[in-house]
Amino acid sequence: MRPRSTWSRRSPWPAGRPRCGCPRTSTTRRWPARRTCRTCSPRWPPAGSRGAPVEHLALSGQGVRDVTRIAAGDPQLWQQILTANTAALTALLRDVRDDVDTLLGALTEGDRDRLAGILDRGVAGTAAIPGKHGGPAVTETTLFVAVPDHPGELARLLADAGEIGVNVEDLRIDHDPGRDYGQVELTVDPGQVDHLLSSLEDRGWTTHR
Numbered sequence: 001m002r003p004r005s006t007w008s009r010r011s012p013w014p015a016g017r018p019r020c021g022c023p024r025t026s027t028t029r030r031w032p033a034r035r036t037c038r039t040c041s042p043r044w045p046p047a048g049s050r051g052a053p054v055e056h057l058a059l060s061g062q063g064v065r066d067v068t069r070i071a072a073g074d075p076q077l078w079q080q081i082l083t084a085n086t087a088a089l090t091a092l093l094r095d096v097r098d099d100v101d102t103l104l105g106a107l108t109e110g111d112r113d114r115l116a117g118i119l120d121r122g123v124a125g126t127a128a129i130p131g132k133h134g135g136p137a138v139t140e141t142t143l144f145v146a147v148p149d150h151p152g153e154l155a156r157l158l159a160d161a162g163e164i165g166v167n168v169e170d171l172r173i174d175h176d177p178g179r180d181y182g183q184v185e186l187t188v189d190p191g192q193v194d195h196l197l198s199s200l201e202d203r204g205w206t207t208h209r
Contacts, residue, residue: 132169140169141190143197146206147173149180157184157205164199166192 070078082089099118106114131137147153154173161168170187188196197207 139190140187141193142185142187142209143193144208145184145186145200147182147184149175149182154182154184157200160200160203160205161186161196164196166196166199 102114103118105111106118127137129137145157147157158168166188168186168188172185174183174185175181176183186196193209197209200207
């Protein structure tokens with residue numbers, strides 16, 4: 001998203017870009033607000049709607065940071081984005097509310113079949129997310145490596161993976177709240193994970209699946 005100072009006075013969004021700030025794609029021509037806001041704006045209000053006690057957040061990992069990142073944005077900016085997409089967002093939020101009501105009903109009634117259906121929909125939705133470079137999703141495997149929280153250690157890990165001959169498709173980092181270590185999650189081809197695990201351990205790294 002461009003700096004606010006470069007936007008036009010009439011509209012806070014650059015011409016030709018969806019109002020939620022997402023990149024323009026071929027799908028935005030027909031449903032510019034609903035399709036792009038589905039993956040962007042609705043995550044903002046729930047993230048900050050209920051404040052959790054600080055002690056409950058002590059063990060928060062990268063997953064929590066990922067799904068709440070938008071909540072740290074400028075409230076004034078997001079107020080403009082949300083109000084400019086009111087129709088699309090209210091429709092999506094009603095969908096979310098309906099799903100939550102369905103989930104509550106399944107839990108309170110002990111309906112395991114309905115609960116399984118909800119969870120299966122989540123799995124199917126995740127599988128529909130495009131893979132690397134926008135291509136079809138592929139099966140990948142993750143492994144975890146303990147990395148000392150010192151300069152150069154992450155670079156050394158990636159250099160070792162390169163020398164071993166394994167391409168790292170993705171990585172995430174979580175920090176241990178009680179030790180000066182980070183836990184690096186490496187995503188690799190399933191056929192290479194065992195080779196990478198044993199080779200990293202031979203080089204002194206602590207790993208696990």
